[in-house]
Amino acid sequence: MMVESASETIRTTPSNQNGVSSLSSQSDGGGGREGGSNGDTNGEISPVDLLHLQQQQALQAARQFLLQQASGLNSPGNNEVKQNPVQVPVSMAMMSPQMITPQQMQQILSPPQLQALLQQQQALMLQQVKTTRSSFCFLFFPRQLGSKQLAFQQQLIQMQQLQQQHILNLQRQGLVPLQPTAAMQSLQQAMCPSDLQQLWKEVSGVPSAEDALKQAEGLDLSTNSSNTTSAFPKAASAHIPLHSLPNGQSHTPKRDSHEELSSSHPLYGHGECKWPGCEALCEDMGQFIKHLNNEHALDDRSTAQCRVQMQVVQQLEIQLAKESERLQAMMTHLHMRPSEPKPFNQPLNLASSGSLLKRDSEAYPEGLPHPPTSAATPITPLRQGPSVISSSSLHTHSHSHTHPVGPIRRRNSDKYCTPIASELAQNCEFYKNADVRPPFTYASLIRHAILESPDRQLTLNEIYNWFTRKFAYFRRNTATWKNAVRHNLSLHKCFVRVENVKGAVWTVDEVEYQKRRPPKMTGSPTLVKNMISGLGFGSLNASYQAALAESSLSLLNSPPLVTPPSAASLNMLHVGHDDVSSTVEQVNSNGSCSPTLSPQQYSHQVHVKEEPTEVEEDSRPVSLLAGVTHSLPLPSDERDLEEDLPTEELE
DNA sequence: TTACTAATAAACATGA
DNA sequence: TTCATGTTTATTAGTA
Numbered sequence: 001m002m003v004e005s006a007s008e009t010i011r012t013t014p015s016n017q018n019g020v021s022s023l024s025s026q027s028d029g030g031g032g033r034e035g036g037s038n039g040d041t042n043g044e045i046s047p048v049d050l051l052h053l054q055q056q057q058a059l060q061a062a063r064q065f066l067l068q069q070a071s072g073l074n075s076p077g078n079n080e081v082k083q084n085p086v087q088v089p090v091s092m093a094m095m096s097p098q099m100i101t102p103q104q105m106q107q108i109l110s111p112p113q114l115q116a117l118l119q120q121q122q123a124l125m126l127q128q129v130k131t132t133r134s135s136f137c138f139l140f141f142p143r144q145l146g147s148k149q150l151a152f153q154q155q156l157i158q159m160q161q162l163q164q165q166h167i168l169n170l171q172r173q174g175l176v177p178l179q180p181t182a183a184m185q186s187l188q189q190a191m192c193p194s195d196l197q198q199l200w201k202e203v204s205g206v207p208s209a210e211d212a213l214k215q216a217e218g219l220d221l222s223t224n225s226s227n228t229t230s231a232f233p234k235a236a237s238a239h240i241p242l243h244s245l246p247n248g249q250s251h252t253p254k255r256d257s258h259e260e261l262s263s264s265h266p267l268y269g270h271g272e273c274k275w276p277g278c279e280a281l282c283e284d285m286g287q288f289i290k291h292l293n294n295e296h297a298l299d300d301r302s303t304a305q306c307r308v309q310m311q312v313v314q315q316l317e318i319q320l321a322k323e324s325e326r327l328q329a330m331m332t333h334l335h336m337r338p339s340e341p342k343p344f345n346q347p348l349n350l351a352s353s354g355s356l357l358k359r360d361s362e363a364y365p366e367g368l369p370h371p372p373t374s375a376a377t378p379i380t381p382l383r384q385g386p387s388v389i390s391s392s393s394l395h396t397h398s399h400s401h402t403h404p405v406g407p408i409r410r411r412n413s414d415k416y417c418t419p420i421a422s423e424l425a426q427n428c429e430f431y432k433n434a435d436v437r438p439p440f441t442y443a444s445l446i447r448h449a450i451l452e453s454p455d456r457q458l459t460l461n462e463i464y465n466w467f468t469r470k471f472a473y474f475r476r477n478t479a480t481w482k483n484a485v486r487h488n489l490s491l492h493k494c495f496v497r498v499e500n501v502k503g504a505v506w507t508v509d510e511v512e513y514q515k516r517r518p519p520k521m522t523g524s525p526t527l528v529k530n531m532i533s534g535l536g537f538g539s540l541n542a543s544y545q546a547a548l549a550e551s552s553l554s555l556l557n558s559p560p561l562v563t564p565p566s567a568a569s570l571n572m573l574h575v576g577h578d579d580v581s582s583t584v585e586q587v588n589s590n591g592s593c594s595p596t597l598s599p600q601q602y603s604h605q606v607h608v609k610e611e612p613t614e615v616e617e618d619s620r621p622v623s624l625l626a627g628v629t630h631s632l633p634l635p636s637d638e639r640d641l642e643e644d645l646p647t648e649e650l651e
Numbered sequence: 652t653t654a655c656t657a658a659t660a661a662a663c664a665t666g667a
Numbered sequence: 668t669t670c671a672t673g674t675t676t677a678t679t680a681g682t683a
Contacts (some may be wrong), residue, residue: 441657460672484658490674497673502670 267292276305330429420444428470437473442481442488444511446495450508457498458503460486 012639267273268288273280275296282288296302420440424431431438438445449466450458463485467474474481488507489495494513498505 480659483660486671486673487659487675488657489672549654 265289265292269294276309420448423468424448431471431473432469433472435472435476438471442484443492443494446485446488446506447508447513450495450506455505457500457507459503459505460489463489463506 061064149563265285265288267275268282268285271281271283272278273282273288273291275292275297278295280291282291296305414513423440424438430436440448445467446463449463449470450456452466453462464482467485468478489497492512494509494515496507496509498507
């Protein structure tokens with residue numbers, strides 16, 4: 001990983017010295033600039049003035065980063081950066097990432113990591129600002145800020161308050177247990193776990209970071225660690241208290257009951273020290289306190305770890321705010337009403353998150369695409385879109401050994417996917433614009449394209465056009481996926497070529513298509529895990545959620561499992577659910593499609609194919625039910641419930 | 652380990 | 668000949 005290379009050395013440029021400053025700069029050589037621009041003419045800089053200046057620079061840097069991010073600085077294609085031989089230990093970089101220019105970060109880090117670090121830098125700037133206001137941390141000086149700076153601070157703080165409010169709303173919705181995991185997901189999307197682990201290793205392995213200590217001098221570690229530090233997401237059970245405020249305030253409206261029982265210290269739980277990267281076993285609180293004082297005393301290592309944790313938290317909070325804002329804008333753009341209160345939840349005052357939970361189509365104007373609507377959306381603020389993101393986009397560039405750049409071979413089974421129709425209907429805008437591979441097989445997509453057409457038939461070229469029209473992903477590598485489309489059309493018996501008056505068109509034989517569906521999944525943990533780690537969370541409508549809330553509330557409130565309990569629960573609802581049953585009906589519900597016609601209705605020449613891996617006998621409920629739904633269309637909610645609720649999963 | 656499925660690549664045929 | 672379309676085979680990878 002690039003972080004590993006960065007773990008050795010991180011290059012810096014001379015521009016650093018005029019770039020973003022850090023609080024440590026007062027003790028390093030780069031601080032020579034401070035006197036010049038400060039207007040101090042007496043040549044003697046008081047600590048107050050020094051800090052004031054640093055604060056101004058921090059604000060400036062924050063603005064700069066915001067602008068840079070807005071201008072797409074961190075886009076992958078914008079990575080040309082200058083090499084510079086000047087290098088600093090990584091420990092230094094970890095202590096004060098502000099010292100590194102964005103260009104250098106681009107050079108060192110992959111785009112997701114870069115983005116995460118940029119946001120962390122913003123967060124640090126913000127934190128520095130806020131700490132001056134609250135006297136929380138390590139700055140003890142009177143504030144002498146200009147009006148612009150104050151306004152900027154207020155904006156930042158408002159942003160944070162918004163996201164905190166959002167978090168509270170989510171907590172009211174019973175999503176509290178999800179938050180740590182959601183935070184982890186967000187973090188993991190920004191920086192993969194291995195990177196974070198590496199980060200921690202680097203920080204923990206700081207040999208002698210005098211600079212780090214200087215940077216963090218005055219840092220009230222105890223205060224910080226108890227308020228902004230939590231278990232690092234090393235283990236799945238780790239918690240990141242999103243509700244912890246960087247200024248030391250903590251909402252903590254709801255804590256893990258188990259944790260509450262087992263300990264009275266936020267760094268102690270389940271019999272082990274939850275200091276990031278520690279996990280030392282402590283039998284009791286006394287032993288833990290002893291361990292804490294011995295192993296995590298105020299030293300450079302602990303300080304560094306604390307800083308990293310602060311950045312982690314800040315990054316998550318910033319990201320949450322950004323995503324919430326984006327969602328709000330999206331919904332505003334789509335003229336969506338703020339969601340109505342869910343029957344079993346408190347209303348949200350933040351329209352964005354509430355709407356996401358309300359999956360029922362009634363929440364959205366008909367014909368309008370729903371926002372990205374996996375159930376994970378409200379709890380994974382960093383996710384860039386529907387459920388596919390977490391799996392496909394993150395793994396897209398990591399699988400192929402033979403095609404490092406080109407088309408990625410990936411298994412993209414729709415076995416565990418959401419219904420394609422609802423997913424596409426709800427996220428069509430996303431797929432149109434985001435270069436993200438849809439989490440459906442080619443066969444599913446082709447079928448959907450055909451069924452979506454007015455005549456249930458498409459020429460090959462029309463199928464091509466549908467792909468490119470609906471998915472940004474298919475606007476590249478055309479040779480690859482077009483070949484795949486042709487291959488699928490020819491290979492699968494469910495696709496029937498019909499000689500029409502205007503040439504050959506392709507239709508779908510629903511019976512054959514359903515025959516080829518794989519068996520339903522059982523409720524094995526492995527499968528559930530695969531669903532979660534693999535593909536999306538699927539669509540949940542209101543009744544669905546109500547059922548979920550009633551049936552698995554205990555799951556939602558249970559301590560974190562290896563996988564997010566709610567995510568698991570939500571996915572359980574889609575165990576074995578593919579696009580078979582819902583596509584046609586959902587498409588029909590949109591008014592764009594009429595009931596599926598059998599290919600036999602095309603009184604034209606039909607080429608019969610042999611399905612290579614056909615399961616002739618199919619006694620699966622889904623198939624039978626899907627067959628029934630052709631003649632007896634059910635309301636989608638009922639059907640979903642009927643098909644998607646394996647009773648063994650919702651015990 | 653094996654079987655299955657899907658994705659990908661490629662060769663080949665056919666017709667406009 | 669070129670290109671689009673269609674078929675087939677082989678390989679690879681993920682998963683049960």
